[in-house]
Amino acid sequence: MGVTIKDVAREAKVSVASVSRALNGGSGVTAETMERVREVAARLRYIPHGAARSLITRRTHTIGALLPDLYGEFFSELIRGIDLAARTHGLQLLVSSSHDGAAEAATAMHAMQGRVDGLLVMSPHADAAFLRQNLPVGLPTVLMNTVLDRDDYPALSVDNGGGARLVVEHLIDAGYRRIAFIQGPAKNHDVAEREQAYRDTLAKRAPGSEAIVLPGDFNEESGYRAGRQLVAMHPRPDAVFAANDMMAIGCMAAIREAGLRIPEDIAVAGFDDVPMARYVSPALTTVGVRIAELGKAALEQLMTQIEGRHDGTPPAHIRMPADLMIRASSTNERSRKT
Amino acid sequence: MGVTIKDVAREAKVSVASVSRALNGGSGVTAETMERVREVAARLRYIPHGAARSLITRRTHTIGALLPDLYGEFFSELIRGIDLAARTHGLQLLVSSSHDGAAEAATAMHAMQGRVDGLLVMSPHADAAFLRQNLPVGLPTVLMNTVLDRDDYPALSVDNGGGARLVVEHLIDAGYRRIAFIQGPAKNHDVAEREQAYRDTLAKRAPGSEAIVLPGDFNEESGYRAGRQLVAMHPRPDAVFAANDMMAIGCMAAIREAGLRIPEDIAVAGFDDVPMARYVSPALTTVGVRIAELGKAALEQLMTQIEGRHDGTPPAHIRMPADLMIRASSTNERSRKT
DNA sequence: AGCTCGGATGAAAACGTTTACGTTCGGCTC
DNA sequence: GAGCCGAACGTAAACGTTTTCATCCGAGCT
Numbered sequence: 001m002g003v004t005i006k007d008v009a010r011e012a013k014v015s016v017a018s019v020s021r022a023l024n025g026g027s028g029v030t031a032e033t034m035e036r037v038r039e040v041a042a043r044l045r046y047i048p049h050g051a052a053r054s055l056i057t058r059r060t061h062t063i064g065a066l067l068p069d070l071y072g073e074f075f076s077e078l079i080r081g082i083d084l085a086a087r088t089h090g091l092q093l094l095v096s097s098s099h100d101g102a103a104e105a106a107t108a109m110h111a112m113q114g115r116v117d118g119l120l121v122m123s124p125h126a127d128a129a130f131l132r133q134n135l136p137v138g139l140p141t142v143l144m145n146t147v148l149d150r151d152d153y154p155a156l157s158v159d160n161g162g163g164a165r166l167v168v169e170h171l172i173d174a175g176y177r178r179i180a181f182i183q184g185p186a187k188n189h190d191v192a193e194r195e196q197a198y199r200d201t202l203a204k205r206a207p208g209s210e211a212i213v214l215p216g217d218f219n220e221e222s223g224y225r226a227g228r229q230l231v232a233m234h235p236r237p238d239a240v241f242a243a244n245d246m247m248a249i250g251c252m253a254a255i256r257e258a259g260l261r262i263p264e265d266i267a268v269a270g271f272d273d274v275p276m277a278r279y280v281s282p283a284l285t286t287v288g289v290r291i292a293e294l295g296k297a298a299l300e301q302l303m304t305q306i307e308g309r310h311d312g313t314p315p316a317h318i319r320m321p322a323d324l325m326i327r328a329s330s331t332n333e334r335s336r337k338t
Numbered sequence: 339m340g341v342t343i344k345d346v347a348r349e350a351k352v353s354v355a356s357v358s359r360a361l362n363g364g365s366g367v368t369a370e371t372m373e374r375v376r377e378v379a380a381r382l383r384y385i386p387h388g389a390a391r392s393l394i395t396r397r398t399h400t401i402g403a404l405l406p407d408l409y410g411e412f413f414s415e416l417i418r419g420i421d422l423a424a425r426t427h428g429l430q431l432l433v434s435s436s437h438d439g440a441a442e443a444a445t446a447m448h449a450m451q452g453r454v455d456g457l458l459v460m461s462p463h464a465d466a467a468f469l470r471q472n473l474p475v476g477l478p479t480v481l482m483n484t485v486l487d488r489d490d491y492p493a494l495s496v497d498n499g500g501g502a503r504l505v506v507e508h509l510i511d512a513g514y515r516r517i518a519f520i521q522g523p524a525k526n527h528d529v530a531e532r533e534q535a536y537r538d539t540l541a542k543r544a545p546g547s548e549a550i551v552l553p554g555d556f557n558e559e560s561g562y563r564a565g566r567q568l569v570a571m572h573p574r575p576d577a578v579f580a581a582n583d584m585m586a587i588g589c590m591a592a593i594r595e596a597g598l599r600i601p602e603d604i605a606v607a608g609f610d611d612v613p614m615a616r617y618v619s620p621a622l623t624t625v626g627v628r629i630a631e632l633g634k635a636a637l638e639q640l641m642t643q644i645e646g647r648h649d650g651t652p653p654a655h656i657r658m659p660a661d662l663m664i665r666a667s668s669t670n671e672r673s674r675k676t
Numbered sequence: 677a678g679c680t681c682g683g684a685t686g687a688a689a690a691c692g693t694t695t696a697c698g699t700t701c702g703g704c705t706c
Numbered sequence: 707g708a709g710c711c712g713a714a715c716g717t718a719a720a721c722g723t724t725t726t727c728a729t730c731c732g733a734g735c736t
Contacts, residue, residue: 002451002476004692015716020694030714047474049452051389051398052692056721060389061449062432070421076414083408083435092449093433094400097421111399111430113340114387114722115453136385138340249617276614279587342722353686358724368684390722394691452692680735689726698717705710 003044012040023048054114062092063302064116066108066123070097072246073274074291078144081295082120089303091117099123106134113139118302120144120295124187128152140305142298147189154305154315156298160193163287163322167241167269168201170285170324174331176239176267180212182226182251184243188218191243194271198241212237216247223247227254230266238266239330245270245277245286252280252329267330282328294320341382350378361386392452400430401640402454404446404461408435410584411612412629416482419633420458427641429455437461444472451477456640458482458633462525466490478643480636485527492643492653494636498531501625501660505579505607506539508623508662512669514577514605518550520564520589522581526556529581532609536579550575554585561585565592568604576604577668583608583615583624590618590667605668611661620666632658 009016014033021028022037029037040046054060065082069075079095086093094116099105102125112119118140121131126146131153135141143155171179181198184191199211212233214226223242227250230237242248248270255266262268262282270277273288297318347354352371359366360375367375378384392398403420407413417433424431432454437443440463450457456478459469464484469491473479481493509517519536522529537549550571552564561580565588568575580586586608593604600606600620608615611626635656 002474002692005694006692016693017695017717018715021715024694028714033714045471045475047448047451049393049692050449051393051452052721053452053694054721055387055389055393055692055723056694058721062453070414070418072414076408076410079417080408083433087435092446092453095421095431095433097425108430110385111388113385114389114391115400115430133383136340137383276617279614279618281619340722343724344722354723355686355688355725356684359685362724366684371684387722390691391724392691393693393722394724396691678736681733683731683733685728685730687726687728690724691722694720696717696719698715700713700715702713703711706708 002049003046004049005046008037008041008044008046011044012037060115060117061090062094062116063118063120063299064094064096064112065120066099066105066112067095067097068099068123070095073276074244074272077291078122078295081292082299083295084292085296085299089299099125101125102130106130109134109136112136118142118306120298120302122146124189140302142302142305144294144298145190152315154301155317156294156301157317157319158190158289158291158294159319159322160190161197162319163271163289163324164194164197164241165201166322166324167271167285167287168198169205170326171239171241171267171269171330172201172205174267176330177206177209178212178235178237179206179209179239179241180214180226180230180237182214182216182223182240182242182247184216184218184247194243216243218244218246220246220250223250224254225250227251228258231255231258231260236266239263239269240266241269241271243271245272245274245284248284248286248329249276249280252284263328263330269330273325277325278327280329285327285330286325288323288325290320290323340387341384342387343384346375346379346382346384349382350375398453398455399428400432400454401456401458401637402432402434402450403458404437404443404450405433405435406437406461408433411614412582412610415629416460416633419630420637421633422630423634423637427637437463439463440468444468447472447474450474456480456644458636458640460484462527478640480640480643482632482636483528490653492639493655494632494639495655495657496528496627496629496632497657497660498528499535500657501609501627501662502532502535502579503539504660504662505609505623505625506536507543508664509577509579509605509607509668510539510543512605514668515544515547516550516573516575517544517547517577517579518552518564518568518575520552520554520561520578520580520585522554522556522585532581554581556582556584558584558588561588562592563588565589566596569593569596569598574604577601577607578604579607579609581609583610583612583622586622586624586667587614587618590622601666601668607668611663615663616665623665623668624663626661626663628658628661 005016005019009019019037022034096108105123105125113136122144141153143153145157216222216226248268252268270284270286273286277284277286343354343357347357357375360372434446443461443463451474458480460482479491481491483495554560554564586606590606608622608624611624615622615624
């Protein structure tokens with residue numbers, strides 16, 4: 001169907017080898033034949049067949065990204081960071097998302113074999129055993145936000161613990177004491193780290209107070225439900241820290257509906273700093289995680305691996321710093337309270 | 339480096355042909371040898387080489403998506419729709435974005451050759467001549483939001499004109515008369531359609547009023563700048579229709595800063611219905627364009643083309659309906675005004 | 677017993693490239 | 707003018723699969 005290198009060779013009256021030389025480096029051919037070949041190739045609209053080419057060069061100029069989802073600001077931002085970095089290296093992006101089950105994730109990984117030069121993996125199913133079993137051997141891989149018992153692969157992740165600690169410290173410093181926490185999806189490792197830091201910081205910095213934990217699933221609606229529970233509690237919490245921004249926003253809606261003021265009656269904080277966070281009113285205090293930077297850093301890490309510059313050092317595990325963004329939803333100037 | 343089919347064949351003491359048969363359909367081999375081959379393949383962690391396989395099968399199980407950008411709600415949503423549809427067909431997604439120039443877009447297209455079964459194209463550079471010149475011949479292609487003089491390729495696009503008309507009609511019906519419009523990027527075709535409909539509707543439904551057009555570039559900040567200009571005008575417009583939601587939101591900030599009320603002093607409307615639109619206050623009147631559905635529809639269209647069911651009918655050009663979402667930013671109950 | 681038929685298997689071609697290796701040929705050095 | 711060297715070019719192998727075709731073998735039939 002398509003026009004191949006042979007067609008060009010025949011038309012230009014040279015061998016396929018010369019066509020290849022003329023179109024690539026250009027060394028080893030006369031300026032004249034190169035000219036002629038290029039002209040013919042353009043006229044015939046010859047475009048090299050990617051699969052055939054990468055079969056022999058062992059290079060695909062593509063990197064694969066395995067993500068749990070594509071929905072929402074977080075992944076949008078992550079992909080953007082990866083894509084931006086990828087195109088400075090002249091790479092394409094093969095994305096695969098929404099692996100609900102481990103089997104599906106495995107299939108996606110297998111499908112990458114021979115089509116990518118390296119893999120960026122963010123998957124809830126990606127424990128060490130799973131990876132060892134399913135990763136194509138010898139394929140450079142970098143993990144993102146993945147819990148790993150051993151340091152088999154380089155990994156990047158958000159400093160969930162540090163971010164959550166900053167939030168709780170900020171709330172305590174602002175005088176809030178009964179601070180609730182809204183969880184995310186059950187098996188999410190990021191959430192677990194945030195919750196742990198919430199509990200630890202609370203215990204350390206406000207010894208008398210107890211942890212108040214409500215369920216959630218990262219969606220706005222679950223934040224709304226948690227907010228409904230929250231306002232009905234006795235005694236009522238005076239601050240709430242949601243495991244992500246969307247739930248915080250849902251929670252704010254519930255608080256407003258109950259006729260309470262933010263932050264005078266209840267302060268609200270989130271996690272992620274999605275663009276929307278600064279537009280809701282009051283603007284949402286949250287943790288900025290520089291997601292695009294994480295994507296970029298992960299790709300750079302992958303590139304050093306692909307280009308074979310393993311300097312013998314064991315694979316690094318980098319934590320991306322998380323910044324506290326203090327906004328109106330928690331900046332009530334009130335002094336201590338019981 | 340990787341383990342190939344030959345390794346499996348040697349280890350299982352059969353020919354590569356039998357390995358291939360055992361691992362694929364399974365027909366043409368004894369149950370016993372199939373068992374043995376599968377065991378060996380699993381033990382060796384054999385994963386077929388995608389490029390080699392698709393070189394001969396002429397199938398990649400991948401579709402390419404050429405997008406101008408990945409940033410923001412619009413593309414996030416679009417990719418999600420495409421991805422969702424793709425995975426029901428068992429397809430991977432090869433994305434390529436941010437082609438600033440035509441040359442870059444052409445390179446991206448060429449890189450797809452031999453790596454995808456079909457192409458989804460959304461590009462400002464994609465006029466008919468460009469496509470004819472750069473699209474790999476014989477590669478199924480569907481266009482999205484692309485202006486085309488002839489009906490060479492099937493295409494899907496948002497009903498920009500219809501959506502904009504609904505907004506302007508709504509504003510006029512609500513009693514607004516001095517309605518301004520904030521433009522998007524200069525060469526954007528969607529924007530041009532929206533602006534045209536704005537002008538037409540205004541002329542038809544509110545004959546006395548004149549068009550007031552401010553520059554913008556789709557970013558929130560340009561909306562803010564337009565808002566600053568807007569509030570300083572004499573006479574001041576009493577409504578503003580931004581070519582997208584982010585600019586509308588920026589504009590709202592400028593209006594609020596000027597001490598004016600929305601919608602009492604100035605009504606605001608946007609386009610796209612990004613998730614944020616319902617969370618700003620007042621909630622933003624806008625046009626919902628079902629972006630994910632557009633992506634899904636485009637992919638389905640592409641699939642029928644790939645599977646060779648061209649039923650002789652000329653390629654369809656489908657318009658996705660746009661729904662007016664009336665919210666608080668424009669629902670001031672005021673009767674006519676000069 | 678001889679024949680045919682069909683299923684399991686292996687050898688080899690094919691996919692479209694790149695590249696190692698020969699071959700040719702022109703020009704240079706002596 | 708003979709010999710040599712290097713550049714240009716063609717031939718063919720290689721990449722890892724799938725698939726066609728031929729071969730082999732055992733079972734069933736006459």
